[in-house]
Every structure is written in structure tokens, then in C-alpha cells.
Amino acid sequence: MPENGKYLYCIIKGSKPKKFEIKGIGGKDVYAICEGKLAAVVSDSEAKEYFIIRDDVMTHQKVIETVSQKYGALPVSFGTVAADAQEIKEKILRPKARELLSVLKETEGKVELGLKALWLDMQSVFQEIAESPVIKSFKRSSRAKLLGYQEKISAGQLVADLLNQKRDGEKEKILQPLKEIADDLKENKIFGDDMILNAAFLVKKGKEKEFDKQVNMLGRQYGKTVKFIYVGPLSPFNFIKLELSLK
DSSP states (O other), rough: TTTTEEEEEEEOOOOOOEEEEEEEEGGGGEEEEEEEEEEEEEEEOOOOOOOOHHHHHHHHHHHHHHHHHSSEEEEEOOEEEEESHHIIIIIIIIITTTHHHHHHHHHHHHEEEEEEEEESSSSHHHHHHHTSSHHHHHHHHHSOOOHHHHHHHHHHHHHHHHHHHHHHHHHHHHHHHHHOOOEEEEOOOOOOEEEEEEEEEEGGGGGHHHHHHHHHHHHHHHSSEEEEEEEEEEEOGGGOOOOOOOO
């Protein structure tokens, strides 16, 4: 691909060409290609294809975050490259203008805040489960016989079910005050026994401090039993139901 190839980062509202004070992938200048009321944030590219390299992925994200500080931004997937400015206009900015402007309006003035919650002491969590009436009843019923393979499977499933019940209870306690502040919520997949919550929140920019305060209160409330990982503000990736493709 020649030098005038364009690497895409995001789509914003804008009708005038502009340059951004951040370098893109390969140290290239980041600027806007405009068409009507929309603009694609790009940098020049000689490559047709980008592999998932940590530095490039971080640069891609950093450009979107920087642009999002001043503009509502619709992120484009990592590695999206157009042959030239004309292809961007003909395949994205013109045909999808109404849809893009609608989504930008929905997310205007809002940011995404991410929160993960993890138990810090799983031994204590499993000990609490072991002392539950359900587990004690199971143990009493199994004392009179040796546990076979199927009984051991049942015991493991019982512990897993009780862990999920405990997780759901804790999750709702954490989410309740945050849902009152956020405009929207998306729960993402959890990983491992210790993760209670992995969620993204869509929050008005004027309510960020209120949300921050509530997260800090949760941290004090749970003390050393739960670790909170709080990130943002981010462009609202989790709340944009839009596929942008050059195909």
C-alpha cells in the first residue's frame, strides 16, 4: 500500500480538517478526513495489514482516548486500513452518515467507566461456603457411605452453585448504588473463581466525580476483602452497537 494509505482510529463529528497533538502508529501524524458533518481520525500508513503488537495496540487506544477528551468518538477496530481518503468517504462517512450521527448523539457527553471486583481471600470465601447449612447437610448424608465418582461430582457442583450464589449477592450490592448514577450498564464475562464483577458503565461527564466517590466508598466498605480495579474515562466501546468495515 502506498504512503497515502490511511489507518483508522475513530469517527467524530467535524466538518473542518484538523491535526491532533498526538502521534499515531509508526510515529505518524494524526489528523481528520472530513465528509459532511463527520470526520475520520487517521494517520498515514504504508502497511496493508497490522498484527497485534502491544505497542501498536496501545498507540491505537491512546489516540482514541486523546481524541475522546474533546470529541465524542466512535472507535474503529484495531488494524483497519483504507487505501486512501476517498475509500473512507465512499465506504464509511457517506453511506453510514445517518447511523453514525445517531450513535454519536446517543453517546455525546458521556464516558465509559470500567470496574472489576475480586475477592482477595478465596480461602475465607470457600470456608464460609463449607460452613453453610447446605454443605453441612450434604456432609452428614455422605458420612454413612463412601463417596463415589458421581457423588464427588455432585459435591463439586454444589460448591460451585453456592459460590455463584454468593457472587451474585455481592455483585448486586456493589452494582446497586452505581446503577443509580450511570445511564447504562454492561456486564462482561468474568474470569476465575475470585472475580465477582466485570462491568462497564455509561456515565454523563458531569457525574464522573459522583461515580468516583461511590467507588471509593465501596473500597472503604469492603476493606481488605475485595479488590476494586477502576479504569476510565474511556470512549464508550461497550455501548456502541455499530460495525464499521471497509469490505
